[in-house]
Amino acid sequence: MSQIIGIVILIIVLALLVSNVRIVPQAHANVIERLGRYKATWDAGLHLKVPFIERVVKNISLKExxxxxxxxxxxxxxxxxxxxxxxxxxxxxxxxxxxxxxxxxxxxxxxxxxxxxxxxxxxxxxxxxxxxxxxxxxxxxxxxxxxxxxxxxxxxxxxxxxxxxPREIEEVMTKQMRAERERRQTVLEAQAHQEAVVSRAEGDKKAKILAAEAEKEAQIALAEGRAKSIELVYEAEAAGVKMLNESKVSEGVLKLKGLEALKDVADGRATKIFMPSDISSTIANLGLAGEALGIGDYTPVDKAPNPNVDTTADPCIHSDTGKGGIEASVTTRSINHEVTTKSASEAAKTDIRSPRLK
CATH class of the missing domain: 3.30.479.30 (Band 7 domain)
Structure with a gap:
């Protein structure tokens, strides 16, 4: 009988021990009171309380x-x-x-x-x-x-x-938000337009600059070409003069060239002709030169007035000696002057029309 009582007592003691063992989990804490007063705070782990004296007041979570x-x-x-x-x-x-x-x-x-x-x-x-x-x-x-x-x-x-x-405030805020977004849209459109205008202006500016540079280069090229051509012309003329000087042209050739020049002057297109004061001696010398070269005969012309020319009919014919030459002015009417020269072998009539002058 005593053995049974001992076993019962042992079982009761084991049950009390097991019931008073506490395992506190992680991030938790137990507040312990002994006889109604605060005794301790148990952290995570294994703990054993005194039965009938201590008790767990609260299990508190330490998590956030x-x-x-x-x-x-x-x-x-x-x-x-x-x-x-x-x-x-x-x-x-x-x-x-x-x-x-x-x-x-x-x-x-x-x-x-x-x-x-x-x-x-x-x-x-x-x-x-x-x-x-x-x-x-x-x-x-x-x-x-x-x-x-x-x-x-x-x-x-x-x-x-x-x-x-409140609802009224929400409506007002909605209208304000809509107005603000419209304002931002307007500002963005204005900025976009401004950027487009600036970009277009910059493009036009660059195009004009490029065009101006191209025009400048073209003008420079033309000027260089013109200068080169003038230089070549002057060099050719200088070379021609040098060749003439070196060739020692005779006086007869020079007089022949003078005769050809008078022929070009009297082509009928000039309105005013300046002739040298020694025109008579020059014509005589040219005639002699032409006869010497075999291009014509020379016969002195009588200084008597030509009966075919009526000097009194036109008062506009006058002469002005001075400045080393004679200026002959003739009206738009054509004056035909016929000069007849005779040679020993043949006689030829040559009609020399004076230039039509104004």
Whole structure:
């Protein structure tokens, strides 16, 4: 009988031992009380508590937790009521404070977040509220983190999830957004047109510059060609003069060339002729030269006036000696002067028409 009692007692002791063995998982902590007072905080691992004296008050997770609070009505500085919901990221850094610091940490954090959000938004206008989310997040995080230190909670991050303004404000914002986009479109079109005009002007400028350069090169080439041709002409004339000087042309040839020049002068197209003062001796010398060369006979012409020419009929015939020559002016009428020369072998009549002069 005593053996049975011993076995029962052993079984009871083993059951008590097994029931008082605690295994705390990773990233968790257990708060232990002994006789109703805080005794210790167990971290991850194997632990054994005293039965009937110690008890586990709370199993606390040390992981970072996310609390998504419902939208809260807030009023801006310019009296616009909006619905704003926030998300709070936090974790427990002191299990003892978390257990004994506040009765309901989650409810306390939610209410503290709502009151802090109303306080911050109440100091800002609508436009600033919509465009300053980062500032709101930073302010809320600083306030919540400082307030929850006594609860053993560390607020790591706060985010404004959604901002819902009234319907009237949304309509106004929609119109403003549409106007802003139209303005941007107009500005972009103006900039595109400006860039196109500038590009076109630059293209025209480059084209004109290229055309001017081409024209300049063409003018330079023409000028060089003209200068080269003039140089060649002058060189040819100089060579011709040099050859004439070296050939020692006789006086008869020179007089013959003078006769040919007088023939070209008296071709009937000139309006005014300047003849040398010694024209009579020149004609005589040319006649002698021509006879010497065998191209004609020379017979002196009588100085008596030609009966075929009526000098009194036209008062416009006059002479002016001076400046080493005689200027003969004749009206548009044609004057035929016939000079007859006779030679020993044959007689020929030569009609010499004086040039038609004005």
């Amino acid at each position: 937790q996310v609390f998504d609070f419902p939208p809260q009505p807030v009023i801006t500085k310019d009296n616009v009521t909006m619905q704003i919901d926030s998300v709070v990221f936090c974790k427990v850094f002191d299990p003892q404070l978390y257990t004994y610091g506040v009765e309901n940490p989650l409810a306390g954090l939610q209410n503290l977040s709502a009151t802090t959000l109303r306080s911050i938004i109440g100091e800002m206008e609508l436009d600033a509220t919509l465009t300053s989310r980062e500032q709101i997040n930073a302010k809320m995080q600083a306030v919540l983190d400082e307030a929850t230190d006594a609860w053993g909670i560390k607020v790591t991050r706060v985010e404004i999830k959604n901002i819902q303004p």
